[in-house]
Amino acid sequence: SCMNFSEACRLAPLESAQLSVGFCAFTIPVEIDQPRSILSNGPSTILSLERGSSSIVLLEDADGDGVADSRRTLATAPDLNHGLALHDGYVYASSDQNVYRWAYTEDFGSVDPSPTLVVNNINADGQGGAPFGHRTRTIIFDGSDRLYISVGSAGNVDDDSFRSRIRRFSDLDPSNFPIDFLQGEVFADGLRNEVGLAFDTHGVLWGVENGADNLERSDLGGDITNDNPAEELNRFREEDVGRHYGYPYCWTEFLLSPGLGQGRGTAWAWPTFLANGAVTDAQCRNNYIGPVVSMQAHSAPLGITFYRWKDPNELPQDCTGGFPRSMDGFAFLAFHGSWNRDIPTGYKVTYVPMDENGEALGEPVDLLAHIAPNASWASGFRPVDVDFDSCGRLIVSSDGSRQDGAYRGSGIVRVEYQTLESSLVPGPSAPPTAINTDTVAPVPAPTITQPPLASPTSAAKNWGYQWSVALFLLMVAGTLHVGLVLV
Template identity: 35%
Template sequence: MFRTSTLIAVIAICLAVIANVNAAPPACASSIGGSQFTLQPDYCAWYYIQGLSTPRQVYVASNNDVLVAEAGKISVLFDLDNNGVINATSEKATLATQSGLNHAVTVNGGYIYASSSTTVYRWPYTAGNRTNLGTGEVVITGIPGPGHKTRTLEFDASGALFVSVGSGANLDPDSSRARVVKCDLNLSAIPSNGYSYTLCTVWADGTRNEVGLRHDPSGRLWGVENGMDDLSRPDLDTDAHINNPCEEVNIFANAGFYGYPYCFSEGFLSNSTQGAMSQWGVKAANDTWCKNTANVIKPVYCMQSHTAPLDLNFWSSTTFQPPYNKGLFVAQHGSWNRQPPSGYQVVHIKLDDSGNPINGSLTKFIGGNTGSSSVGGSWGFRPVGLAKLGACGEGVSECLLVSSDADNSIIAIRYSPGGGSTTITPSTTSSTSSTSSTSSTSSTSSTSTTGKPTTSSTSTSTTGQPTTTSTTTAQPTTTTTTTTAQPTTTTSAQPTTTTAQPTTTTTLSTTTGKPSSATMIIPTIFSVILAVIVAVMLI
């Protein structure tokens, strides 16, 4: 009996070892978004899940479940078999439904928070819950709409909620719609109909459409901004729209003004010698006002125009290799009316020891094959949300998740030396500039009374500040983009995005990158089993 039971136990253990050895990381994809793509060497990308409904932001819960904001609902993904790929039938569930949910999802204080264009909702949530959470509670109502309709939500360490509200049009008459507000509310005693948006205070003003919001490890609030379209300054460039305004990376200071709709941050202007991030008026009459640092806070980094950045992630990795083991990833959704197209990629920006962007350090990490590494180009996969996930399949301790609302999927990216076949193509540098590749189109000319310059026509305001309407108002209106907090400088007239490493046009194979080791070990394990059996029989 002893021999038999011992033999059975030994065989079971050996079979388990064989099963573990045969398990392999998810296979690298050869096509994403319907085409081949570009990825840095020694990294592997694969589909984490397909068949979603307009996925936007992604949030990883403490138990490694993945929350996804889809059209009108919040879903949860859970990898039960640890194969690094979500089965949309057995490993996905709906947590919450609410008409109008369109972008944001986050967790704070035992609740999931999400929003429509006008309302913030929440549901009680504990990590690991995979059942419907019922009717949501209204937290904030009366957020202005329509216009840019996404409302990004970000909590700070104290529990205050920051909400980003984009402009009502391509160019608004004033900045009243284009703001990041701080809602420092008592969330333990929410009124039955929610709090009014008017109780929130302006944290950053003049931010045209700051879709991406994140706090860095030191607690500073950052944003990435979608700039205006159809900019016209023929005195500075015959076609200023192509490379202006730059897409800004901002660090926000309380009550700071970042330029929209009166000023824009230069990406590249052929008749300018002042360089990227230089401030200009949407109308020439506002140039002096916009260049005054007492009026406008400059961005800390400029990216290529019209790339439409939608999320940023402060990355810290134990498996990704330098420079990608730390720094800042930015999801660029891609342009809608720029020719040639820009964006459609995830880029990486190096940060210095103080946590600030290093000028010229932007590198294309993954994106379409078209376009240069810094400008990007068209791709059927349009990056939206970014998140770090642990345990991304057998033998994969962490990966970067990227959602796309174009092909309704989420991909995962891991470090995988030698995984997939790649062809290195040299990266190129190009100017960085602003964008607005999401919905807004009309420019306006109206008056304001805030003491800021206005932006349509050529007249002066009664406050001594430049105006651009044919009125005597104190505030300029503009066809503009926003500027952001804490300026950094560039040394050239044209913003550069020199890639830190060559990008790789990948024709990735469908191998895992490490299958051969398992194949070689299997015969050895069978030899061990045989030896153990013989030893047991001789006992």
């Protein structure tokens, strides 16, 4: 009898990657030009908004080995740059000004040749198109067929929050197309740049916000911009519809010098609004909704998704690499990385542990990051969006970094959990018995400190790591006399 480790990493491991113990990551072998939003559509089919070509592309598994290896363009429209959604037989995508949709048939066998304009006039204030302001328009649908569109600020710190909102559209009657963006309900106000949006397992919308740059307050230490303001993980409950989340008037503390700060997550007034009497620190703490989790300044969170564990019997055939049950309901965040911090930060994927009620249980924990001490990747890898495929594996888009006038590091990475598959066969006709990895190898309890990270990829270290994990599982299972075969 034997015990097989599922393939250490299905393809060549992502270079210079450091992962939580038990996980591996590899690049999907398909060339793609600056992928932004991504959506899984089955075990190995991936839909992506390809910014480089202003199009929607489909990555498919042509040879049936469980990994996408071919691509085809489904649709194009002017200036598509980020947003992507699938809903009720239509694929939706956004430019800085418009939201479009295309009808499609099963498995994208056919797609409308030309787009239908669904929402227009997003830049009605005349400040929206590049190079003026944030130009991504994240789009998402809820379970009641309502469309949410997030728009970021015009500048670093605007005069008001007119642009920096999430609007909601409840009636997408085609006879009303195109719908004027300004007719949308203000679902959430005062969000500087809420690029990532996702619904948790309870149907509540969450978002990740990119904070402002160049923060100086003389009473708090002068130039405090390296570690402030915090990037934010926000929750948008239905009872808070229309409420204000603070931008541009207020900012959130991440790290201030001892004796000056009041602790991570504390709200403060932005210096210019404090000086002109528009708002006080106390008003920022009492009148606005603060983040659920405050995160490292300038790490640039762009993507968020939640893990929904499924019973293995409900998964598609031949699924391997799905994340463990102990991570059910956790939030997973993609950090694009900093451009204006003395020491770069971000460029990674983290998770925020959540309890069964959807409450966050602490700080983000690194899942996939560059090996220490550098945060940024020579390859150009910069995570944008995250989603789980139908097997429970995490896919991560990277739109790359501009190097020597071109983008390097564009691609899609898949992260898998390395479960141990057991064939404990006491007799030749006995059925195989699977070890429950959820009880054998639980995810470390969330703490402020990071869990142990696997060593940088090398054959010898990986080999030793696999042996140690496998032996640990063997001892727990009480099967010390079973032969061991590692592949």
